[in-house]
Amino acid sequence: MCVWEVNGLASIGYSDKSRRVKEIYDYTCQVCGTRLETPAGPYAEGAHIKPLGTPHNGPDIEANILCLCPNHHVLFDDGAIALTDDFGLLGIPGEPQLVLRHEIFLDFVSYHREHFGVLVKRAKGTFW
Numbered sequence: 001m002c003v004w005e006v007n008g009l010a011s012i013g014y015s016d017k018s019r020r021v022k023e024i025y026d027y028t029c030q031v032c033g034t035r036l037e038t039p040a041g042p043y044a045e046g047a048h049i050k051p052l053g054t055p056h057n058g059p060d061i062e063a064n065i066l067c068l069c070p071n072h073h074v075l076f077d078d079g080a081i082a083l084t085d086d087f088g089l090l091g092i093p094g095e096p097q098l099v100l101r102h103e104i105f106l107d108f109v110s111y112h113r114e115h116f117g118v119l120v121k122r123a124k125g126t127f128w
Helices: 016-024 070-077 106-116 118-124
Strands: 002-006 009-013 036-038 041-043 045-048 065-068
Touching (some): 016 045, 016 065, 045 070
Antiparallel strands (some): 036 041
């Protein structure tokens, strides 16, 4: 496992937990259904719902990880999309639902929405 810091947040790459979540979804984005094929094999990113490292201190457990394509990972991390408590997707037109094949803890979902959902709130003009 390697650990590095990006924008003051610790990131863990190639963790067993992240790899397991990506395997559950066959490296397919839970938001858009995209599965990126590369010469090295399929590619997806493990996105922590409650970020790792200070000041968030989210845990590296499967219930805190989503399998996302790079585009949706950036949008999620930057607050352009967020999850509702029933796993709907805020910031995406229509009424899309997150594909779920593993348990996700709602306290992480609420934390992400409260701390990173600013852009979604402004765009929709609503506050949950």
